[in-house]
Amino acid sequence: MAEHLLLVGMMGAGKSTVARLVAPRLGRLHVDTDEEVEREAGASVGEIFSTRGEAGFRAQEARVLDRVLAGEVPAVISVGGGAVLEARQRDALRQGGTVVWLRARPETLARRVGRNARRPLLATAADGPAAALTRIDSERQPLYEEVADVVIDVDDLTPDAVAERVLAAASPGEGRR
Numbered sequence: 001m002a003e004h005l006l007l008v009g010m011m012g013a014g015k016s017t018v019a020r021l022v023a024p025r026l027g028r029l030h031v032d033t034d035e036e037v038e039r040e041a042g043a044s045v046g047e048i049f050s051t052r053g054e055a056g057f058r059a060q061e062a063r064v065l066d067r068v069l070a071g072e073v074p075a076v077i078s079v080g081g082g083a084v085l086e087a088r089q090r091d092a093l094r095q096g097g098t099v100v101w102l103r104a105r106p107e108t109l110a111r112r113v114g115r116n117a118r119r120p121l122l123a124t125a126a127d128g129p130a131a132a133l134t135r136i137d138s139e140r141q142p143l144y145e146e147v148a149d150v151v152i153d154v155d156d157l158t159p160d161a162v163a164e165r166v167l168a169a170a171s172p173g174e175g176r177r
């Protein structure tokens with residue numbers, strides 16, 4: 001199994017955007033677990049949630065994560081925000097390489113998440129997206145903390161600045177050209 005670079009954190013933290021910036025700088029492929037789930041299922045995240053429920057989505061996400069982490073070529077992986085919910089997956093993430101938590105305040109997340117069909121947990125939240133983000137964030141903070149090797153507070157940073165910190169923190173030397 002290769003030593004991957006894994007970006008974790010809440011919806012809206014910027015994992016996919018930052019992974020897209022970091023991957024070419026490291027000469028690596030970027031893999032996004034939501035995209036992989038959609039490709040394997042032949043359906044969007046929203047469709048999977050509505051036909052198979054969150055449990056169906058999580059089962060598919062777990063299979064994708066196992067497959068992606070088993071890849072022999074080191075990749076930059078943006079990991080769907082809820083992949084840390086199961087202890088088995090947290091173990092797999094920890095063993096998969098360097099895990100970077102992009103941490104943001106719920107207010108920052110609420111500002112950043114638009115209407116996005118990949119985020120049914122927010123779209124369907126009875127308490128509304130901003131309250132849902134606060135609630136989900138407080139449930140998950142200890143889980144992100146458990147898997148993270150590196151924590152970056154992204155609230156006041158541009159995606160480029162976050163990418164620089166990811167490169168510096170995750171692979172000293174490699175990120176400097």
Ligand code: S3P
Nearest residue numbers: 010011034080081082118119120
């Ligand atoms: C989820 C995050 C989403 C997607 C799904 C569930 C979550 O991915 O996997 O909507 O539970 O936090 P992003 O973190 O890329 O938005």
